[in-house]
Amino acid sequence: MQLKDIQVTIQQIGVAISSVLKLEVEIADHELYRIAGTGAVKSGIWQKMSNEDFVYRECLNTGKPVIVDRPGYHKLCGPCMHYRNCKEHGEVCCPILLDGRVLGVIGLIAFTNEQRDRLFTDLEAKIEFLDKMAELIATKMKETELLEEQLLAERKMSTLIGYIDNGVILIDPAGECTYLNQAASRLLELPDGQLPDISVVEQCLTPFIRDETASRMKRITDSSESDGKLAVVKTGGKYIHLFLTYHPFHEGGEGQQDGVLVIADPKRMADVAMKYSEESHKGFDTIIGNHPLIESLKDLLRKTANSYSPILLQGENGTGKEFIAESIHRYSKRKDAPYLTVNCAVLTEKVLHHRLFGDELQNGIVAEANGGVLFLDDIHEMPMSIQLKLLHLLEEKVLWLSGNAKPAPLNVRLIAATDKELDKLVGKGLFRRDLYYKISVIPIDVPPLRARKQDILLLANHFLQEHSQANRKHIRTLSEDVKAILLSYHWPGNIRELSNIIEYAVNFSNATTIGKEHLPASMRNIELTTGAVQPTDFTYNLRTLERDTIQRALANVQERGEPKENAAKWLGISRATLFRKLQQYDLNG
Missing domain, CATH: 1.10.8.60 (Helicase, Ruva Protein; domain 3)
Structure with a gap:
């Protein structure tokens, strides 16, 4: 926040000062824009004080008052456009300070001999008064900042609460609802903006009553946060099942307190728990698709998820390589260990080296991932010097941790990803051949x-x-x-x-x-193809589907007059995999 954000208030303060002291007042911000003024300077409000701001600039730079008894002849006036021709007869200015920051400058200006006499009579008192006015402006600034922060926090909290899936109800000491979010309205089947009746709130609070003799809220606020309770609540003429949790606000004292009631749909909770349980058993079935290429991919992932060998994911941008890497971690024995990622394309060589390997004072991400999985995305962008360091690390299988005199064994499952054909980059000398072999023990092609x-x-x-x-x-x-x-x-x-x-x-x-x-x-306006695949029009024989798919890709590149190996791009596989499949299905003719 800046002074210009409270310009109206500052202008009112300036006018008040001017009427009391019978002097003109000018106030500028830290960029030396005039944001308030009286008399002759009022017309210049919102203008930048170019080539006439040298006195105020000195005040900003030093953070101290500046006194100019002979404007136009003072040493600070030398560079000014009004040097030796200044309309002012005297000037005193003070910095506006807040929390060590210089927000701007407030100045008193005399344009007549009468105002000059008034300005320099009892000058010390004038400077003290001006300093107090600068403090007043700073205080107003602070108040506005705090108010803005409070309003922003309230907006953030309201937005956050609004997007929480569970219902949230704020309850006052009288046991009445003062606020509820959209999820609570939905669960209680209330129209938008309508608060629940006190009878509904009482039903929700009943499971948490501990003292039948006390007042409604006192019965439950003496306890700490409650365990969840299942309850049947009547609302809108029907009964609904809810899972309830009550959280009292403990602010000290013995009076009744506000509280928060959190409500959830027990059926949805059960469904989520069931889904989580099912997914933990299904493994890679969370990868959506039943095309033979995807079924083959999932089968390969199941077989290799718990291996210690590095995996190289190859596929075009947007094919889901990062999701597959996360799935490998999620369904492997390392699922409770760290899963850390680094994108080799977005960091400079120096930053990437430090991020991976750290230094004497701080461990790198390789050490942080020890025992878990390290995913290196866009590995083809890794500089040669770092490729060499990574190769040595993988070969030696030891880590030098900061603060340790002895190395620790390396136990990291490495998953790398690229949208390039690394074998071609190796042939061009753009990627180390030895590292390529090291990271591609298990090559996995992700189809487009x-x-x-x-x-x-x-x-x-x-x-x-x-x-x-x-x-x-x-x-x-x-x-x-x-x-x-x-x-x-x-x-x-x-x-x-x-x-x-x-x-x-x-x-x-x-x-x-x-x-x-x-x-x-x-x-x-996409041109529709007559042979668009329909989800039910295919055979379930995986070998037949794969063979037919390869044949269609070969026919496609042949119609285009392209070499056979270009079919690999259409299929989302490497050239080596394509030629192996061609031999397997006797399609080399």
Whole structure:
């Protein structure tokens, strides 16, 4: 916050000072914009004091009062545009200080001989008075800052409470509701803005009563935070089941206290617990898709999740490599150990080196991840010097920790990711061959979305549910023309782009179905393909599907007059994997 934010108040203070002292008052901020003034300087309010600010600048720089008894001839006036031709007859200014900061300058100015006599008569008292006025302005500034902080905190808290999934009800000492968030209104089935009746609040508080003889709130506020209670509450003529928790505010004293009642839907809690339990058993089934390439990927992840060997995830941008790395950690024996990530593309060489390996005083992220998983994204961007250091670390398998005289064994599961063909970068000398072999013990190709079109609608419906819930909307389905567009589009941005498109559509739809008109303009005129994959029109034989998919990719590149190896890009696999599959399915003819 700056002085200009309370300009009206400052101008009122300036006018009051001027009327008392019969002198002109001028007040400027730390950038030397005139924000208040009286008499001859009033017309210059909001103007920058260019080429005439040297006295005030001295006051700002020193933080001390400045007295100019001969304006235009004082040593500070030398560079001024009004040197030896100044209309002022005298000037005194003081800094406006707050918490060690110089906020601006307040000055008294004489434009006549009469005002000059008045200014320099009992000058010490004038400076003391001016200093007190500067303190007054600083105090007003502080008050405004505190008020703004309080209002901002209240807005943040209100927003935060509004987005909490559980219901929150504030209860005053009389046992009445003073506030409830949207979730509480929904759980209690109340219209927006309506507070619950005191009878509803009493039903919610009943499970926490400990002293039947005391007053309503006194019965429960003597205790600390309560354990959760299941209760049946009648509201709106019907009975609902709620899970309740009460939190009293203990502010000292023996009087009745405010409290917070938190309410939740026990069925939803049970569903979440069941889902969590199911996901912990399903493993990589949280990776959405049933295309053979994805089923093969999930099978490979299940087999290698608990291995100690490094994994190299290869795939285009937006295919979900980071999510897959997180899944490997989540469903491995290391799930309770650290999972740390570093993007090699966004840090300078010096910062990346320090982030990975630390120094004598601080451990790097490799040491912090010991016992867990370290994910190195965009590893192709790693500078050669750091590649060498990482190679030695992986080969020696020891860590030198800060403050330790002896090394510690290295126990980190390394997962690296790239959207480049590292083998080609190795051939060009842009990536170390020995490190490439070290990090790609288990190479995993993550297919692009265009290579697994039958998964598009599965993913689209997942994102529809996710973004609808996040935006508090109730959009359930995609229209048939939207489905056709999604299936016909080539998705250069892959899954990330699909999520973005669905989120865009959710924001612009107020219906229960996403229509073509809700899509971005660039998507509405996509040329529809007649052979768009439908989710039920495929065989369940994985080998047949994989063979047919490879054949379609080969036919596609042949029609384009491109070399056979370009089919690897369409399939989202490496060239080595493509040629191995061609040999496996006898497709080299």
